[in-house]
Amino acid sequence: MNVRYGALVLAALAGVSPPALAQGFKPTRTVDLVVHTGPGGGSDVLARAIAVMAEKEKLLPVRMQVVNKPGGLGAVAAAYLAEKRGDPNTIGLFTGVWLQTPLVSAEARITLLDLTPIARLVLEPAVIAVKADAPYKTFADFIDAANKNPGQLKQSGGSNTSRDNVVRQLLQKSTGARWAFISFPGGGERIAALLGGHVDIMVIEPEEAGEHIRAGNMRVLAQISEHRLPAFPNVPTLKEAGFDVPVVPQVRGVVAPPGIPKENVEFWEDFSRRLTRTPSWRKYIADNQFEDGYQNAAELAKFYVEFTDRMRAILKDAGVKTVR
């Protein structure tokens, strides 16, 4: 009885003096959050966590559900959002591959700027790991070994446009060492290749490495981060270890379909900002050792241009043909 009465009062209040936000746009049905991986992929997990937080922290008047549009290294999901032109109830969760794939694939026609950039959410640092019984105690040891046996050592990772390979390219250029890069479709296979001793090194997310370090299977040589991560106080960053290469973060953020009105952009921008202020979000990024990377729509558009310019240069340097 009380609850219903309260709701009535709230409704009445809302009718008389609506809060600032209610004047503008609000989603009218379940919001679709589009990701480019299948269930269980990195973006999918983050998206499902966001959907739970949006409900728990009451950030949306409606429910949010995750829609998987895997394939084409992000291109399929980006194209799906582009088709949803003007749709008020669909947004996407983009990552670095959404930005990089259009640089090298002619068919991946949709760049972030063909959609509506909303906000950047997180930057994910990474660590460089080897198997626990590997002879390399520092990253310099690995570079020395690579210098002595050019092309003999191997790194497991994703596609050649992935962050893993970009880091390798930067390090190869700055040190003159050369080692092989072997692409595996899933994170699990990359780790299996390292633990099985089939490759020598990998770039891995700190949280993923954590359990293997605790079990004594892996050792971390350096961090790809501006500052040392709380979980790895004794491991130097690449810069501290003497390798002054730009830190390449894995970036994740929110994007909306093209052609939505300004008040929709503002709503989603505000949603993203409020999301990153909630205790659930703070805990989530601390647990996963992400960095808060919030930027609003205007900053994100600027970041996009800088990021792709730098990426294009790195890819060209590596002999990868760019098309945009």
Add this chain to the structure above:
Amino acid sequence: MEILSGLANGFAVALEPANLFWCFVGVFLGTVVGVLPGLGPPATIAMLLPLTFHMNPAGAIIMLAGIYYGAKYGGSTTSILMNVPGESASVVTCLDGYQMARKGRAGAALGIAAIASFVAGTVGVVGLMLVAPPIAKFALSFSSPEYFALMSLGLALVVLLAGRSIVKALLAALVGLWIASVGTDLFSATSRFTFGQMELLSGIDFIVVAIGVFALGEVLANMETHEDTQLLPVPKGLKNLLPTWQDLKDCRFAFANGSVVGFLVGALPGGGSTIASFLSYGLEKAVSPRRDQFGTGVIEGVAAPEGANNSETGGALVPLLTLGIPGSGTTAILLAALVLWGFKPGPLFIPDNPALFWGLVASMYIGNVMLLVLNLPLVPLFAQVLRLPVYVLYPLILGMSLVGVYSVSGSLFDLALLALFGLLGYLMRKLDYPSAPLILGLALGAGMERALRQSLMMSEGSLSILVSRPISAVMLSLAALVLLIPLFGRFNAWRLRALEQG
């Protein structure tokens, strides 16, 4: 002793009324999801994930795992009755299962699928319980050269899947390999055979081709034969529907084969149930005394792959739970679930959470019994589908195919592809090309190419890496042997003829 006390504790967890209930919910949903083509376990688990945040983790993992192995039971139903594979792991089941149904033995096929699933599923759990750590270590010794060799062995089975003409079978397999190469190349991020079509960037879904070539091709070919008045024979009475004692005896080896092959392939992070089911079918055919009857409705041809895809779930949980490494789509979402519940999957997951692990193991024994009890009575019910006259049955098959494909991708483009592959299946039947090698080539193509390129990157372009590693060398030799079997036969025939004449 440690295992016994662990298992005792596990049953204490799994037999709690709430957990028993969630186990039943899981296996029931799994059966439903398996029967319906299209919507698979990963999507179902993802949809139910928000619900599990309000549950205790033991109940939640028991339910989600139930969906995973439960779906493997149901997957064979539409394969057998309609030639529409319910899951990619049930594609092979079409080969002999559908032919059994055409001969009026749908009940026996459905029954043996459930029994093989139960036997192999249980063996898979025993494996998970007893040998998880050493098997995980063995799985890690597999890398790209070994995967290439394993898939070459699988592809060599084309010879066994061939109909009258080996050349036609090889051609069909090549087309399958070609379809597998459509899409975005992992290594270079460039697109291949996409003809500027954005929809092709993600490649062509295996299940679209399988449903098109098998189900639509079959419907189109049968429409020609004007058998509109002739009903398929379905015997009456439960006893005549279930497998006979002789059937079970014929399947003795298939049960063992499916259990072992499924578990081992499942434990490999790059394995998967599709490969497991093809391999066990091939192995079954290779050693069978009635090899030449495979593809015409042999009961072992249903039991082996259906066993393998159930045992595979036990295997796939090995790297997931002992190393935190997911091998397939479903284990990836289970891993995500564990992370979202606040666990840290990895090498220390089992030691840190013994109650959860043993609870899950115990629940899988219980769940497999539930599934057998749930599925056997459904056999007569499902077998009635074949009593439908063809003017009802064929539109039903068509509808199931369309819904199955559309529910996977939600894209009209895939429906157009489905029609195209239906036509291809029809033409292949008309021209007497076997469709199984095409499907096999497609199932193995992408992984095989990837493994070969990874191997060559590891060895800086030297092919010797494929034969210098023992496991890979053994499997490649076996593949060569399988390819040579028909030649031996021909040589022998020629020799006998020469002797007679001499």
